[in-house]
Structure formats: structure tokens, C-alpha cells
Amino acid sequence: MVLNSLDKMVQLQKNTANIRNICVLAHVDHGKTTLADCLISSNGIISSRLAGKLRYMDSREDEQVRGITMKSSAISLHYTKGNEEYLINLIDSPGHVDFSSEVSTAVRICDGCIIVVDAVEGVCPQTQAVLRQAWLENIRPVLVINKIDRLIVELKFTPQEAYSHLKNILGQINALTGTLFTSKVLEERAERETESQVHPNSEQGEQVYDWSTGLEDTDDSHLYFSPEQGNVVFTSAIDGWGFGIEQFATIYSQKIGIKKEVLLKTLWGDYYINMKAKKIMKVDQAKGKKPLFVQLILENIWSLYDAVLKKDKEKIDKIVTSLGLKIGAREARHSDPKVQINAICSQWLPISHAVLAMVCQKLPSPLDIPAERVEKLMCTGSQTFDSLPPETQALKAAFMKCGGEDTAPVIIFVSKMFAVDAKALPQNKPRPLTQEEIAQRRERARQRHAEKLAAQGQAASEPAQDGDDLETSPKGEEPRGDEQQVESTAAKPVPQEEQHQESFIAFARVFSGVARRGKKIFVLGPKYSPTEFLQRVPQGFSAPLDDLPPVPHMACCTLENLYLLMGRELEDLEEVPPGNVLGIGGLQDFVLKSATLCSLPSCPPFIPLSFEATPIVRVAIEPKHPSEMPQLVKGMKLLNQADPCVQILIQETGEHVLVTAGEVHLQRCLDDLKERFAKIAISVSEPIIPFRETITKPPKVDMVNEEIGKQQKVAVIHQTKEDHSKIPEGIQVDSDGLITITTPNKLATLSVRAMPLPEEVTQLLEENSDLIRSMEQLTSSLNEGKNTQMIHQKTQEKIWEFKGKLEQHLTGRKWRNVVDQIWSFGPRKCGPNILVNKSEDFQSSVWTGPDGKASKEAGRNRDLGNSIVSGFQLATLSGPMCEEPLMGVCFVLEKWDLNKLEDQEAGDKQNQEQSNPIREGQGEDKTCFSRDENQELQDGCSETSEKRTSQKESSLTDCYGPFSGQLIATMKEACRYALQVKPQRLMAAMYTCDIMATSDVLGRVYAVLSKREGRVLQEEMKEGTDMFIIKAVLPVAESFGFADEIRKRTSGLASPQLVFSHWEIIPSDPFWVPTTEEEYLHFGEKADSENQARKYMNAVRKRKGLYVEEKIVEHAEKQRTLSKNK
């Protein structure tokens, strides 16, 4: 029975002060969905008996099968507390790391969150992650410590032990909050300091550096979790009970006559009660007094569990009567103790009451949105709130007011798009028929039946055709009785086309104004800038929205359908008042993944969602039947829209590649693609494991771990020679690895050297790739002569800071002045490799930007320079080992010799002057030729023109193609050879992996880890339990099937969480072959069993269709020995 009608919900939506938008966040399997079930059952949407078993919010089949949540979904609940009625928009989120992007989408549209922690497992890696996300998004948390029953039943703790354990968990989570808070305060202070440096007049004073300032004067007590603050409840979602201190304070204040306020302060903490004196005193451990929490609360619960588990009927009855509960006969007699406990406890301490009362009391309504959060949401990129245009700043008031009057601007944020079957939409659902309609239909069916009977009678007597009859009952089908007929026609026939269609609904929240059906609204993309709009469109522009002049990243759409999100169901709404979570239909063509909708163009787009997981697992997908390619392409597009984290790429090879956050995510995406979006059979490649290529310093020890000393020098020299033998003739290599190479037309010579970058520098480059990209954009827009993009003060500061850090790490003779000479980053102009320009002819670096007063000579050099940079970009995009991108390599262009080119040009010029003395000194580039040609043709002197053009072309476009192209190719070659003369290494992507396991399966976990080349970093025992937490790193290449294997080997007692962490050099040399006698002895002749790097490299080469050096037939002559008798 559903207790709340739609009308009730609509009414509740209007009372903004009593709305709570909350999400449930936790580590995987800590009981979020079970808790949500309990809360939903309090609204009668599901039966209380099924709560915890149904997992109503896990509506997908795979979610039910696997037992984990894979998406966030919302449901609206009604809760009455005293005289107040509340609307709670509850969002259940997944805890599995692969789906952490879904958590981001949920957190953005909430004002508060419930952090669930398993009482046995305590604070886990994802608990930290979600707490951080909540913190970053500025939403307030409350804590639910769940699965208390496990402390009683599984760990068999005494109440006193349980109390200490719970105190411990609270300590852990508060320590986490403390760290977040401290870092935030320090960050803010740092920001204030930089500001005061920028505006030195505004604040001058303290000269002494006091790192604790700010921490002391900021009150943080409200941030921490503590039962006496009322922001912690203890629950067992599976058994349907939960309590906060307040409930017991109310009970005992009546029972023992101590004031509720006193109890509220003392029920948690080291206080005990002197029953005789009715006094509460501090616990004195020596006297063996128990804290109130143990004595008054836990012991009661423990004795109830004890009675039920021991089937002590008498005691149970006593407890039930003393609590004044009524237990149904069926439950009382049930043989399963769980059912009895559930029946008793859910009446005594209903979980929904404990949790929802805390939510209503402690979490803010949409009206209390912090100003800080609003400013943060409105400031994309490196903007500050003050730098926004005044019209935009004015919107802050609308956010804070969250008003629903007609003048209020409508601001909606869409945090994700999700797909539902078009049939499930309210407008497509069969509407229940009214009594009259049913009667009418029944009458019609009866008539038809009668007619048919009559016709049959006729047909039997005279076999005549009757067209009419055939029409009413096609193919002579017998009507199967009135009722059935009515049913089959009642369902509104959905057109064939629509039947299998997926419809996209936006998962959104109204931040201000009323969202009305049919309203026209702007859709603002992430790159939209209100400043640009205000510049383009005259003030007071009042034409209809459709007629606006085009502004980039902005579109106009109509709110077509508005829905109330009710878990698996959607309900149609006419309008949605501010502060509510809602679904919006009809945005499919306007919004890809997330967007800001606003009725005013002065609104900025919200800052992008922050995702914790990096998509790393990639597979190539193709249809089983090549003719179905268009369906696949369409399906992948839809999948991309329906998932916040997935990436879809078409590689240069033409492969369609799907990039996902992990194995579980991949499986879900593939299922969706097959069954919902593409609906075709697909074949999926093995996961494409990304590698990086790099170089290292020459090794000091050889493979048998012997120092490379004098006696083995011969071997090393032999090996280097072999390396050099890969280099074709005509390219000079000096002993230090400097490659000197000439362009095919022999006009220019380049000298390039490759050096490994220090690890910290590579990391720095990776971290700052966004900054590098914006530097690059700025340079290119300046190059094009557009000076529109003013560089922001903060960005400039960041650039200098970045440069300073680079200088810090690049010290020593080898790196002298290198930072100033950085010419480009690569690949894609923002990667972790550097091109350094040491040639004296042409100076250009990323820091100075283009030379403003570029002379003609510099201009020409710049064009050639661009070719060199392009060559570097190509070289870094795919390395010589297996065409994977490079990482951590510095290429130094030592010399750049263009003398011959200049000589030839000078010669050409002379020739040209002789043949055409009037025109001289035209530019060199090709566009000039054609311009000349045209003019000549106009002049009618076609003869001379031909001559001249051919001369020109011979100078720069010879049989080797255009000179710029030659330069690109030569530079690329030079980089590749420069790499090949150095010790090359592969880099593998690494996961960090957190595994929680009991001590008895620890050995097996280690076995699996070491088999897969994992490395344990840390092992810790969880206090008070026999659980171990293992932190390890594992190559992504070895991770497929890892989670399953661990689960199988440990019978499900341990399950790992894998998150991409970093790139790591594989120490072995993929090209290594044994050279010394010891090595032959140690590794054998082939030495391929040991060389993991070579295996990886060859696998990638094979996949890419590159040449692999492998012997297919090893010992052909042995074939003969197969038949024994010869």
C-alpha cells in the first residue's frame, strides 16, 4: 500500500524549508541500499517484511545478481515529525570504486549526506573518498554506524567491548574530518596570503610565519560526529532497528527521572549512573562501573538478541511486554530468529524514525545553502567570484533565496542523463480504465462476439464471404472471453518503433525559480561564458529566446516533461518548485552528460563535477556482423550519454574503443550496449592495456646482479654496438647518444639527444597538464594575432609557480638553463615530455610566448620551428618500442644547421632577380608562389612565370616533397633514433589495491598478489578485529580477473578495490639478450621466460600489426625424430 498520493508529494514540494535533499554514501557493501529499503518501507512503497531483501533501489538486473549498486537513483519520501511534514529526496549511490562518478553526480544535487559505516569494517578507503567528495562539494554529513548486529552475532563482543569499538570508529572518522578541515583552513589562509601579496596595501602586518593561525580561531566543533550532538545513529539495517541517543534519553528521562538534557549529554561518554542517588558521575574505571551507553542501551539490545538466539521464549515474552509491543503471532512463532528480532526491534527502535529524524534535524534545507558553496559552483576555471560580471554576481542572491515567485530566475543543474525504457514513461504507460470505460468495452466485445456467432451460423448454412467479420476478428481468432479482451485492448498500443526505444531523462535539481512544463530555457555548456553573451547581445534585449543571435555553447530548449523520481517509477509533474530533485524529459538532443539550465543568459555554467576515478580499462568493440556498424556507432553514442564516466573513442586505426573505470564498469557498459543501446551482437577485444615508453640511465648492474665492472665492459660495449646497429647508415651517433641527421634533400641538419627526466619532473608535468594546455592555447591565439584572451592574474601566478618548481627539480650541470629553453611539451602539446631548444640560431620558449616583433627572418624560422615541434609531437605520441606514447623523456635539439638551405635560397634569389628584375624579395612560402602566379597570369607574362615557379619549387619542393614535411619527418626520426641509443624501458599503468581480509585467508591473498606481480606496500591490522588491511600496487596488465580470483580463493572473504594510481617503469630491458657466460648459465640461450617487458612489448606489437621478432619454428630438424623407429 502506498501511503502517499502524488498530490501529497506535490504539496510537500512547495514547502522549501521542509525539503531535505540527501544522498547515502559509503564504502561498498556497508549497507546503503539496505538502509534505503528500510526508509522506503516506512512510506509503504515496499512491505516492511521485504525491506533489506528487495533492495528496491537496485532496479537493474545485474545489480541484483551481483549484489552491488551501479548507479545513483532517487526517490521522494514523506516523513512526519511532530507537527511538521517533510519531503525527503533520497539518493542511493554506489560504493564500488568503478562507479564513483555516480557519487559525484549525486553529491552535486544534495544539501546533505548520510555516511554509512560498517560497524565491523570501520572506515574503509571509499569511506574516505566519499567523505572527501561531500566535503569538496560543501554538503553537510551525518553518520550512520550500521551492522551493529554483527558485533553481537559475529564478533561476539560484550557490550563493553562493543562500546570501545564504536568509540574507536568514531575516532577514526573524526580524525578524517579533522584532516579535511585543517587542509581546507590552511588552503584558505594560503589564498588570503597570496591575495595580500597581490594587493599589498590591503593587509599588512604579521610578518612572522605562524602556521597555526586560522586553525585556532575557526570553530570546528560542529563538524565532528558525536552521538551527543545528534549527528550519529547506530543501526542494523538488516534487522530493521536503529537509535540515536535522543530516543533513549526520552525513554530514560521518564523512567528514572533524570532530565533529558542531562541524559543527552551523558548517555555517550564515560559517565555512569549512581542509581541510588540518581546521580550521574564520571566513570571510575577502578570501580568497574559501566558507562551509561553500555548499561542503559547496549546491554538491553544484547540481552534481547541473546534471548532470541537462545530461543528463550519466556524471556522474549517478558521483554516484549515490558516494552509494550505487540508482535504478530506469525512472527512470534517463526523458527528463524532473524524474523523475530526484526519484528521486535523494528517496533521498539524503528530505524526509519531514527535516521529520518536526524536527517530533518541536522541536515540543511535548500534554503540554507551556504554562500561559499554558491560562489564555488558559479566560478568555473580559474575565475574568482569578484571577476564575474555584475549581472552574474547578482544571481547569487537568487541561489540563496531559492524563491519560487514568478520573477525569480529559473536555475537548474543537470548532473547526469540516464536512460529509461520509453515504455516506462508515465505518458506511455497504460492508464487504468474507469468503470464506465470498462463497461463500454465489455459491451462492445459482447456485440462482436454475438455478431461472430451469427456469422458462423450463416457461413455453415451458406458458404458466403463476409468482409466485415474478417475485419473485426482478424485471422478468425476466437475471442477469449470478455475479461481478457478488455485487458488486451486496455493497454495503449505503443507503436512498433517506440517499443524498443530508450528515452533519456535528466537527473537534475532546481536551485531557484519554478520549473514549469513548456517553459523555454537556456542550456549552457561547460564552456559558456556569460561575459561573452553580455558583450554580444545588447542590454535589454527582449526578443523571444529563439531569435537570439548565436552565442557559443548556448542553446535554447523547452522543458518538455517533468518527473518526480520514485526509484523505479516516474510520476508526471506539471511544475517543480525550487529546491527539489527532479527528472526532465526531452533534453536528449541538448545535453550530453551534464549542463546548467537557466532562464537568464547571465548565469554562468556550474563548475564541472569532480570525478575521482580515471577511466583506464579500454576495449575495442566491433559488431559481429559488419553490416551492423551504424547501430553500434549509434549505440555507443547513447551509452556515452547515459554514463557519466565512460569515454568513447575512434582510434586512428578505425577501431571503436570504449574506455571504462574498471572491470565491473566495463561489464555493465557492454551489457547495456548489447541489450539496450545497440541491440546487436558485438565482439569485444581483449582489454587494451596502455603502456608508456621511456628511457633510463644506463644500468650499473647486469641481469645477474653483478656490477658492470671492467671485466664485463666488453659485453656492454657489445650490446651498445648492437643498439647502434639499429641505426641506419648516414646518421651520425656520438658516444654520448647525440644523433645528427640530415633531411633527405641534404639542406638541413639536426642534432638531437634524448635524456630521461627526473621522476618528480614527470609527475609535475602530469599534474599540470591543464595548465600547460592553457599556456599552449594562449600562445597559439597570440600567434594568430588574436589578443582577445586576457591572461588571468591567477593563471599567470600558477605558470610562474610551475616554472619555479621545474627549476627546483632540474638542477645540476646537465640541466643548466634548460627550463628557460623549453620549447614545447608533448604529445598533444601538453604531455609529460619536453623539447629543449639549445640551438643558437633561433630562440623560442614556452615561457616567452611568440616574439612580438618577429622579423622576417624569425618569421621564417618560426615556420620551420613549427615543423620541428610537430616532428617532436609525432615522436612522443608513439615510441619506437611498440608505438605507445612516451613519458618522462627530454629531447634536446643541440644544433640546427640551415646553412645549406640559406645558400641555396640565396642562389635561387639571384636567379630570380636575373630572370625578373622588377619583382624581388617575395616571401618563400607556397602561398606566395600561387599569388605570384596569378599576378603574372594577369599581366600576361606567362612564360616568365612558369620559369620562375619551377625554379622556386626546385628549391623547397623537390622530389622529396615539401621542405616542411621533410623537416617533420627528419625530426621524428631523429627523436626515435635518439631514444634507441639509450636504454629503453616500458612503463606499466599501476593500480593501488586495498584488500580487507581475515587472517586465515591472508596467505591466499598474498599468493594471488605475487602471482600477478603485485607488490604489498603496507599491511595493517584493524583494531579490535582479526581483519587485515593490505595496501598493494598491481600492474593494470595483470589485473583482469584479479578481483574474481581473490574472491574465489578466499571464498568471498576478501574483495579488492582497484584504483588507477600511477605509471611505473618495468625494470627489465625488453631488448635484453644474455651476453656473458654467467647470463647464459643463468637465463639460458633465449632468456625469454624472465623478460616480462618483452612479453608486454610483443603483445602490443602483435595487436597493432607491427613486426614481432619471434621464431615461429625453433628447431625444425627435430621434426624428424618424432617417429621413433627411424
Ligand SMILES: Nc1nc2c(ncn2[C@@H]2O[C@H](COP(=O)(O)OP(=O)(O)OP(=O)(O)O)[C@@H](O)[C@H]2O)c(=O)[nH]1
Ligand atoms: N549483518 C548485517 N548485514 C547487513 C546489514 N545491512 C546490510 N547488510 C548486508 O550487507 C550486504 C550489502 O548490503 P547493500 O545494502 O547492498 O550494501 P550497499 O552499501 O548498498 O552496497 P553497494 O551499493 O554495492 O555499495 C547485503 O548482503 C546486506 O544484507 C546489517 O545491518 N547487518
Ligand SMILES: [Mg+2]
Ligand atoms: Mg547499494
